[in-house]
Amino acid sequence: MKSIFSVFQKGLQKTATTLSRAISGIVSGETAWDKSTYEKIERSLLEADFGAAVSSRLVADIKERYDLGQIKTSEDIFQITRNDIRTFLSKNMKEPKRNKDGPTVILLVGVNGSGKTTTAGKLASLWKNDGAKVMLAACDTYRAAAVEQLKHWGERTECHVVSSVSGADPASVAFDAVQSAVAKKYDYLLIDTAGRQHTKKGLMDELAKMTRVIAKVMPDAPHETWLTLDACTGMNALSQAREFTQIASVTGLILTKLDGTGKAGMLTAIQQELKLPVFFIGLGEQPGDLQPFDPEMYSDALFKV
Numbered sequence: 001m002k003s004i005f006s007v008f009q010k011g012l013q014k015t016a017t018t019l020s021r022a023i024s025g026i027v028s029g030e031t032a033w034d035k036s037t038y039e040k041i042e043r044s045l046l047e048a049d050f051g052a053a054v055s056s057r058l059v060a061d062i063k064e065r066y067d068l069g070q071i072k073t074s075e076d077i078f079q080i081t082r083n084d085i086r087t088f089l090s091k092n093m094k095e096p097k098r099n100k101d102g103p104t105v106i107l108l109v110g111v112n113g114s115g116k117t118t119t120a121g122k123l124a125s126l127w128k129n130d131g132a133k134v135m136l137a138a139c140d141t142y143r144a145a146a147v148e149q150l151k152h153w154g155e156r157t158e159c160h161v162v163s164s165v166s167g168a169d170p171a172s173v174a175f176d177a178v179q180s181a182v183a184k185k186y187d188y189l190l191i192d193t194a195g196r197q198h199t200k201k202g203l204m205d206e207l208a209k210m211t212r213v214i215a216k217v218m219p220d221a222p223h224e225t226w227l228t229l230d231a232c233t234g235m236n237a238l239s240q241a242r243e244f245t246q247i248a249s250v251t252g253l254i255l256t257k258l259d260g261t262g263k264a265g266m267l268t269a270i271q272q273e274l275k276l277p278v279f280f281i282g283l284g285e286q287p288g289d290l291q292p293f294d295p296e297m298y299s300d301a302l303f304k305v
Helices: 004-011 013-027 035-047 052-067 074-090 116-129 144-157 170-183 201-217 236-247 266-274 295-302
Strands: 104-109 134-139 160-162 188-193 224-230 252-256 278-282 290-292
Touching: 004 013, 004 290, 004 295, 013 035, 013 074, 013 295, 035 052, 052 074, 052 266, 074 266, 074 295, 104 116, 104 201, 116 134, 116 144, 116 188, 116 252, 116 278, 116 290, 134 144, 134 170, 144 160, 160 170, 170 188, 170 201, 188 201, 224 236, 236 266, 252 266, 266 278
Parallel strands: 104 188, 104 224, 134 160, 134 188, 224 252, 252 278
Antiparallel strands: 278 290
């Protein structure tokens, strides 16, 4: 059985390889560093989508350490950057809420194609394997394919799926799901919602309605609202997250498809700007490739130990 760290290493390999080649090439040789050296290091971090703010802070620390004689090789840079990123990300970490008096209701939101339905299925698989009783709610009633996809995950994970006819009111499906999850004493209810752009007022109003309806059954629900972001969109994901969190009551992030990009630094950029915890990351296609986010494993995999 592969270790969890090996999942992180494999999933982040594209970004790690890009960073390793770029930084090793910059600092090779005996030539003393000058302004252009730091600009090249910063450029390599920006190209991995760490963002301007994070990249600038990392380079400032590298320069200070170099001036103190603490950097001799590229491995020294990797060690410093690894530790800095781990520190940045750890500040906003927290455990997801758990409802002790009934099911924990989690709303999955995001734009089309961000991986909400697949994430719902993988979360169900993860928690079911841990012994939890998980229910899924197919509230993307506009796309028959989304409902069928979630039902497939339900069969695969042996988790019950609450659904309705195509075009049904998503809020009514969510209402029925919460009632059922409460009555049947489920541990988790994962609600898969339709993909929506923050600019589509009707869809955003619908999301607000869904939240109000859920609260009629459970006043403190949903307990979590997680925004899924496709890492392959790079810094566009930051723009999505920035706008989405202004409208929806997002409590945490899930970054999907990190294995498909060489720009996995965007996770750090997004988390640093929004100050929201990253709860899970997608590092491959298999259920086991969705992992709880770990700042240490993430930074160690990016800047190889």
